Amino acid sequence: MKTRTRLAILFKLITATILLIFAAIIYYSTQESREREFYTLLKKEAITKANLFFNAEVNPQTLQDIYRSNRQVLNEVEVAIYDKDFTLLYHDAVDIDFVKETKSMNDDIYKKGEIQFDQEGWQVIGLRYEFEGNNYVVTATSYDQYGYNKLNSLLKTSVLVFVIAIAFIYIAGVFFSKKAFKPVSEMAEKAKNITATNLDLRLPSNDNKDELSELAQTFNAMLDRLEQSFDAQKHFVSNISHELRTPLAAIITELELSINKERNVEDYKTAIENSLKDAKKIVRLSNSLLDIAKASYDPSEISFKSVRIDEVLLDARQQVQRGNPDYKIDIHFETDFDNDEQISINANAYLLKVAFANLFENGCKFSEDHHSKVSIAFKYQSIQLQFSDHGIGISEIDLKNIFKPFYRGDNQKFADGNGIGLSLTQKIILLHKGTISATSKLGEGTDFFVSFPNG
Missing domain, CATH: 3.30.565.10 (Histidine kinase-like ATPase, C-terminal domain)
Structure with a gap:
């Protein structure tokens, strides 16, 4: 897998994770806010109906008729009122009774003053209500259909936006990674053309002082050293060849002249001495080259x-x-x-x-x-x-x-x-x-x- 593809995928994964966490936080916050606001609404409805029952002394039948009438079109709040001995004083709809209150629940509300809980999607609130020196227990429950619809709509919208965003991010990531790595591709193509025969070629660089320019400059500096090394090597080999060829040619010439015709002892001695002198030059040169090699070690x-x-x-x-x-x-x-x-x-x-x-x-x-x-x-x-x-x-x-x-x-x-x-x-x-x-x-x-x- 190419680096730019890997970076595009990595970018997509990181962005997707961030979007997912962001969407989850929004959804969770909205859910908590809906639940908190609905409990507040239930509490207001419970107090309002208790006030109507105790203070305004509205006929219970009238309150029940209003509840049943509103329930046809709205998620009306169901309210029940008990005294401290768990005697039912008022109920919007005993035949429906979503809460199913118990004496232990009644005692718990009376003791704590207020409780909130969820029952199969229905939110329930129970609170202690004081009237003329007596304490009563009021419960209220309802199903927040409107709130849940808003949450479902938010969830669907978040999923749709998430999918679209991921697709867009991937396309954008591939595009920008390709554009970002274009100079690298150009450098790679240029580097493919650099061989031992054209070490004078250099990678393009600019004055942006970015990482790619630094890489190009470092690579070009390496090419400068290689070019100098190759030139020095060529020069070195050329000089060695010359230094070796001269004494070897002299030795061959002396020996050929010696065997071409008969000579006296002195002439042979002179030829041998000249050849020996040239041979010593070769030995000195060889020893010097070996010493240079040793001195060039790491x-x-x-x-x-x-x-x-x-x-x-x-x-x-x-x-x-x-x-x-x-x-x-x-x-x-x-x-x-x-x-x-x-x-x-x-x-x-x-x-x-x-x-x-x-x-x-x-x-x-x-x-x-x-x-x-x-x-x-x-x-x-x-x-x-x-x-x-x-x-x-x-x-x-x-x-x-x-x-x-x-x-x-x-x-x-x-x-x-x-x-x-x-x-x-x-x-x-x-x-x-x-x-x-x-x-x-x-x-x-x-x-x-x-x-x-x-x-």
């Missing part, structure tokens, strides 16, 4: 524990110098620390070592003296690291793009690289809730500033 899937920054820096230095013995790396403490907590952060030691190794390697690789230094300082609830070198520096234009994946600036002429290192480093540091920035001057060197919270 943080909840990455193992974090308390690690000392100085120990990770020492491991990173050892890793870099193992592959490049001529690299010189210094670790310097600007301020002393009092305990392990001051120099420790919650981190993944492997990823952090990759980030530091990239910064060390970049500092050494782009410096003629192959020298890099890191300074460690402690500030309020943070650890500050400054990676410095006196290398060739980075231009202002390149400095704005150094953290973009596969970006290669002018320094690629100075040393080989694949443009992944700094992008990976930034991703790892952000994963650890840290910050990284850089300053540089051409010909003077570069400084990378890294900060980690340790509070």
Whole structure:
């Protein structure tokens, strides 16, 4: 069942319930009012006839004739008068006698002063009447045919109006729910046309600030992120393909030249060394891609524990110098620390070592003296690291793009690289809730500033 149909039915049920309760309250109130007013009428008739009998001393036969005459055309009130000993003094029609008074009823009326009750649709009132110091019991009864006719008419009218109202409400509910959900249907149709090949399409929205506009804006924002992700993925795949194709093509070329004709041992050694160099490039690229994948995991899937920054820096230095013995790396403490907590952060030691190794390697690789230094300082609830070198520096234009994946600036002429290192480093540091920035001057060197919270 569609939501708009379900809402129309729910709207109808709620409205029907409200109408039903409203109609029931009106009917019940009218019924109570009719009964109360008729009892008041009976009381007046009883007192009036008692006054005629006692005060005006109207002949009982005359009163009975008036009753029987009126009864032909009206629902005349039948009145009976008794003394306290249950002796009948007057009755409009003893032969009819709808009430069927008893001595116990007479005593109850005399004791309470007034009673009201219903007898097979006939309303009965009994009251104590005082005349010349003596107390009498007067009963009056009648059938409110006019009142019941009005109630039946009200009931029939209420049922008819209820049925018509429900039909109208259902039709109106279906119409308005269809109209209200029309923008949703349009959004659904538009969304069906959005695929991976046309992520530039967006859902229509307006400035009403309603829920549908908010939904459209949220969906469009998601499409913006997906489009950026797809573009980044395409760019990423394109760059990887280029980075892999170049060394692989070089390896194939070296090997083909080696087997095409006989060469001396030195030529073979040169071909092997060139192929090995290109193979190492592929390995470095593969390792960098694996590290990017690890750094892109959901943080909840990455193992974090308390690690000392100085120990990770020492491991990173050892890793870099193992592959490049001529690299010189210094670790310097600007301020002393009092305990392990001051120099420790919650981190993944492997990823952090990759980030530091990239910064060390970049500092050494782009410096003629192959020298890099890191300074460690402690500030309020943070650890500050400054990676410095006196290398060739980075231009202002390149400095704005150094953290973009596969970006290669002018320094690629100075040393080989694949443009992944700094992008990976930034991703790892952000994963650890840290910050990284850089300053540089051409010909003077570069400084990378890294900060980690340790509070």
